[in-house]
Amino acid sequence: MKNAMKNRRTRLLAVLLAGVMALTMAAGLTACKTEGGTEDGTATELPTEAPTEEPTEAPTPVPWSVDEQGRRLAGSDTKVVRDGTPKKYFTMSFDDGITQDEHLIEIFNKYNFKGVTFFINTGLFGANWTWVGQTLGMPSLTHQRWTKAQFKTGIYDGFDVACHTVNHGSLKNYDEAGVINEVQKNADDIYELTGIYPLGMAWPGGDTEYTNKTVDIVSNQTTICFSRGVSGTNKFNLPKYWLKWMPTTTFGDGKMALTLAKKFIESDCESDMLFYVWGHGYELDYYDSWDELDELIKMITEAEDIVIVTNSEFYWLFKDEIPKWK
Template identity: 35%
Template structure:
């Protein structure tokens, strides 16, 4: 659906890496009727790609066991092994992205149409391969603090990270605005940050604030960026 026919404001979330804490995050999004996109590394699992975030040992989910948990949300590419794409050969980029897209299609039954760049980095030859794979948007990590539509969706940048000191101020500005052109509030992050920083209540307060507005469309990245 093209939300712009009915709305001038849309909110979407983007969460990376398919971490254990996606489960409580998914529950919060469901509770508040919010939507987003989860960018997953299908070559990693509970015991592979583990690392330490402060006191928290970060584990990825065994995705096959959690298909239903992600229901209603979009699944997108984040690289099979979470590699820095700018350090790979063209053949390696094709493998890293192509195999992730194929595995997502196999596990979730839907072919992904977008991605988030691991570490937020890319270069022209990466974009070329992303295009060839038929992915239609790619997200970086540079906060724009803006809501305008962006022309180059393969180099899309978020409004802000969920830990941004201006998060609530931006929400206020967005919710109170009456724009003449379509606007998107795009928030990204990692669910382990919510656990590691004990920010669950903070996120719930944010979701409480932005949810349930009749003049806002709540959709996945695909719905909001591509209108499909």
């Protein structure tokens, strides 16, 4: 009787041991697969300790934020994360969507620089503004906008594209419906062309061509969240209002931009700083300042402590801290 019970216990123990060994082998094979081992057990060692459960990684977040209509929102895919440490931010923008932008992009791509926003007018594709060169005393200077077909070839692929109104008119001369149409249709057109919905704009014609009433209309009746003016501050302050975002300086002949860049790089960063340079591509032909742009981009991209962002990315980083308008 005792021998029978003993034999039975022995068989049960053998079964249990076999089960434990099977589980251990399975765990060992799984861990090996994770680290590059093979399913047939080649070069597999049994664990010396009980296997521990690997932590489950959080799901990868959707890279884009979308609006109520499911449209991807410009800048919402930024990889920049604010961690509470003051940082130096750099951004640029160029207006009108003209053929000199191709040369700009060549320089930007040379340094893998993406911190620029191009503001375009979707009602002026193909327009040739010969009066620009004539006004500047250089009749040979071109201000030729891309045609719609040229735009659709992907000239601005990989870059931030935003609004400059449909027709570049003086918005202070439009009634409310006219302002809304110029701005909102421009945004809708850009989305149709790029698949990304713009949140930003540059005021057409400069800071004398819109009023506080115009800003109120844009703020309350359109989807625009920020709009750049042209009056340079020569400072590295963050914007006071999103809809009156004043840049640090225009690029022009490049001299002031380079001077400020050196100052920016050498400055101690005790609070968040922003260096914003804007311009038009034709101005670099006028001033022959392409080498200066190359020097600026090289300087900025080689600086270790500068965070390069598009206008739209910067908006997403600070949208909850800066008021849209009064």
